[in-house]
Amino acid sequence: xxxxxxxxKLNDSISKTxxxxxxxxxxxxxALEERVAELYKEGLIPGLAHPYIGQEAVAAGVCAALEKGxxxxxxxxxxxxxxxxxxxxxxxxxxxxxKDTGMCLGLGGSMHSTDLQAGVVFSTAIVGGGIPLSVGVxxxxxMDKKANCVVCFFGxxxxxxxxxxxxxxxxxxxxxPVVFVCENNQYAVSVPxxxxxxxxxxxxxxxxxxxxRFADGMNVLxxxxxxxxxxxxxxxxEGPTLIECETYRYRGHGxxxxxxxxxxxxxxxxxxxxxxxxxxxxxxxxxKTATTEELEAIHSNVKSRVDEAVxxxxxxxxxxxxxxxxxxxx
Amino acid sequence: xxxLSYAQAIHDALVEEMRRDEKVFxxxxxxxxxxxxxxxxxxxxxxxxAERVMDxxxxxxxxxxxxxxxxxxxxxxxxxIMYMDFLHECSDQLINHLPKMHFMTGGKLTAPAVIxxxxxxxxxxxxxxxxxxxxxxxxxxxxxxxxxxxxxxxxGLLKTAIRGSNPVLFVECAALYGxxxxxxxxxxxxxxxxxxxxxxxxxxxxxxVSRMVGEALSAADALASEGISVEVLDPRTxxxxxxxTILSSVKKTSRLITAEDSCGTxxxxxxxxxxxxxxxxxxxxxxxxxxxxxxxxxFSPPLQxxxxxxxxxxxxxxxxxxx
Numbered sequence: 001x002x003x004x005x006x007x008x009k010l011n012d013s014i015s016k017t018x019x020x021x022x023x024x025x026x027x028x029x030x031a032l033e034e035r036v037a038e039l040y041k042e043g044l045i046p047g048l049a050h051p052y053i054g055q056e057a058v059a060a061g062v063c064a065a066l067e068k069g070x071x072x073x074x075x076x077x078x079x080x081x082x083x084x085x086x087x088x089x090x091x092x093x094x095x096x097x098x099k100d101t102g103m104c105l106g107l108g109g110s111m112h113s114t115d116l117q118a119g120v121v122f123s124t125a126i127v128g129g130g131i132p133l134s135v136g137v138x139x140x141x142x143m144d145k146k147a148n149c150v151v152c153f154f155g156x157x158x159x160x161x162x163x164x165x166x167x168x169x170x171x172x173x174x175x176x177p178v179v180f181v182c183e184n185n186q187y188a189v190s191v192p193x194x195x196x197x198x199x200x201x202x203x204x205x206x207x208x209x210x211x212x213r214f215a216d217g218m219n220v221l222x223x224x225x226x227x228x229x230x231x232x233x234x235x236x237x238e239g240p241t242l243i244e245c246e247t248y249r250y251r252g253h254g255x256x257x258x259x260x261x262x263x264x265x266x267x268x269x270x271x272x273x274x275x276x277x278x279x280x281x282x283x284x285x286x287x288k289t290a291t292t293e294e295l296e297a298i299h300s301n302v303k304s305r306v307d308e309a310v311x312x313x314x315x316x317x318x319x320x321x322x323x324x325x326x327x328x329x330x
Numbered sequence: 331x332x333x334l335s336y337a338q339a340i341h342d343a344l345v346e347e348m349r350r351d352e353k354v355f356x357x358x359x360x361x362x363x364x365x366x367x368x369x370x371x372x373x374x375x376x377x378x379x380a381e382r383v384m385d386x387x388x389x390x391x392x393x394x395x396x397x398x399x400x401x402x403x404x405x406x407x408x409x410x411i412m413y414m415d416f417l418h419e420c421s422d423q424l425i426n427h428l429p430k431m432h433f434m435t436g437g438k439l440t441a442p443a444v445i446x447x448x449x450x451x452x453x454x455x456x457x458x459x460x461x462x463x464x465x466x467x468x469x470x471x472x473x474x475x476x477x478x479x480x481x482x483x484x485x486g487l488l489k490t491a492i493r494g495s496n497p498v499l500f501v502e503c504a505a506l507y508g509x510x511x512x513x514x515x516x517x518x519x520x521x522x523x524x525x526x527x528x529x530x531x532x533x534x535x536x537x538x539v540s541r542m543v544g545e546a547l548s549a550a551d552a553l554a555s556e557g558i559s560v561e562v563l564d565p566r567t568x569x570x571x572x573x574x575t576i577l578s579s580v581k582k583t584s585r586l587i588t589a590e591d592s593c594g595t596x597x598x599x600x601x602x603x604x605x606x607x608x609x610x611x612x613x614x615x616x617x618x619x620x621x622x623x624x625x626x627x628x629f630s631p632p633l634q635x636x637x638x639x640x641x642x643x644x645x646x647x648x649x650x651x652x653x
Contacts, residue, residue, distance in 0.1 A: 105436030136399015
């Protein structure tokens, strides 16, 4: 841990509705990922899946700062981004199981999500690859003179790709309405940030003459505050912001990885002791913003949503083979 | 009809499409005030302004990413990558992303971005500024590939590319920029996937790509005086590739020669030869690829001359086959 921890402060200007919605979003993200892990073991989800567990505060906090018409570009660890932006569990589970009720009709899989109604443009499976694309989306928003912005999510590993540097520079030169959100979960697969990354990630923004903002990625309200500021800048035509959210994935890089070959259980426990969901829950009840009963009702609602979505996706037939060639060409 | 250079025809296609559709815009290195390294976009900045003619940093991944992202949002960007060699700089966006957007999203996204580039073989630019490797993209489903050989084809194909719904790699040939030809008046387009018979013949079919079309025609002229009749086909687009036209020509002549400025191994000719072998084996009396050797392009002029295929290599291959 690197000393940037911030304690949760309840900002008076955040309404109860927003607080409960942040709480619900994080619960939905976690419940979905926990079920993904079970279904993977059962063989119902083939291929790769990269769990978001532990990082929920990032997408929940960022997407709460967005309005309708705002867009996101996501990455391989994208299930949590989709949930936070309003994609249904049905569409996600269907995609993960390779069914044609999935977001991408089962042609994408775990690492690809597109739901234009929700504002999820695309998620890429190539680390760093979504960043240049998000610059183009922002360029279109600017040319359309729309008062919207696009958020691009990526991990710490992506900040060492050339695409990151090319894209941040171009977005800065063109003053585009894009917010770059780096989820620094401490490891690019197994290599820790300290062994791969030359400076604090948010400090890299200086090189492009744009604001670099640190946020405690285990604190949904801190993320929300940072995102609100960056989104507002983007929409005012003041250009991009880089936000580094320091966070942690509790599980391995992918669902097949125990995550214990390169990390100690003590380290994992230390981060889990700052769990973003439990922290918000405690704050909400301690400050009497919500009753335990209210929170339990949200819990059980989330659980039944997941159950229902899994049942739905499981019962769908696999797509017919004609889907194989239908979308090569538009 | 009017006579235009290949460069002018491409320029005119851009201007006309930008006038026709305000969603068309141009981006790339030096494309604005400078008019592009090959002056194709000269004058566009004055007519269309900086919002539609954008200089970019030397960031090929960001150029393709910006074009792709805007295309997903309903724009029709035309990105210029200065040399085909530089496409390797942006292979992630150009190969891993752009051609797959429509497919990976179950048809929810379309990315009608046009990537213009040129190859410079023949201009003594050395191994990193001479490469022509369209077959790499023939092996990448989801992106169309055009490689025009005449001003008229270049103009009509570029218009089709800009108006279409798919990503297109549009490969120009720098050695041809100054070449002239008749171009139809007014607005016209040329469909993709339709080969053009540049010269009818009965003895040998030469399927030539880009610069080699002119070389093949020149060889055919010389061979005609020796009583050999060469049919020259220009596929014009490599994706989609008009296999049917090639097959019917080969069934008529029973001899196939392919000609291209790529290295031979896994080049365009390799694919054409494979398709013809699979579907017309019984008709074949001769088959040969004319291409560059599997060597990086040299600089020194005599070595470059030895390296490049051309009129004489094609004529030699034809005569060997006919003997």
